[in-house]
């Protein structure tokens with residue numbers, strides 16, 4: 001194996017400073033009823049965790065929670081086959097066995113990734129848009145804690161310094177989002193690294209417009225209580241005992 005760009009020890013240091021809760025609410029309770037009782041981001045049918053091999057080395061030295069992911073169909077085989085030689089796909093034992101300190105960087109960050117603007121600046125966080133219809137957080141960005149944003153930004157500042165290729169990957173991903181969202185005439189929601197919410201309007205050339213999370217769209221089953229109840233029933237899921245403020249409220 002070629003020399004890792006970030007060593008297991010450096011990953012351990014990043015883990016130590018990247019522990020803040022994304023939100024006060026347990027968001028897994030919102031999405032799991034739509035996904036056979038499992039939080040969407042903890043289920044490889046929805047999201048396959050991809051890590052640097054050195055990160056997997058670190059995890060294997062600390063826990064038996066993680067093992068190598070075995071593709072189950074053509075789509076997952078394609079994902080695994082297209083990984084770079086530094087990366088590998090892994091799977092954990094499941095949400096019931098989660099170990100907080102042994103979550104990957106991908107687990108800690110989901111559904112967010114570092115957004116890099118056209119000029120090549122890492123200016124804040126936006127989300128993996130493939131999950132708009134499944135992740136409750138994406139429709140409720142007002143719940144994201146400031147401490148989480150600070151820690152994720154610091155973690156990725158460090159990762160990008162150690163691994164310029166990771167920066168290029170996120171820069172490319174951000175450019176793809178701009179193309180896709182422009183075509184669909186959708187705004188890109190952004191949590192700025194220095195605080196505050198912004199929207200990037202399609203065709204604006206990347207201009208940041210200050211806004212509140214109320215300006216962001218809600219998606220799929222998270223658009224309304226009625227849509228959520230319908231979707232949970234269609235998925236054969238179980239609704240939480242009726243909460244006072246409604247099923248979708250934080």
Ligand code: SF4
Nearest residue numbers: 027028031041135136
């Ligand atoms: S981050 Fe999104 S997908 Fe993951 S548990 Fe929370 S709501 Fe579900």
Ligand code: SF4
Nearest residue numbers: 042092094095098107
């Ligand atoms: S380690 Fe925890 S957060 Fe990460 S995929 Fe497994 S159950 Fe989910």
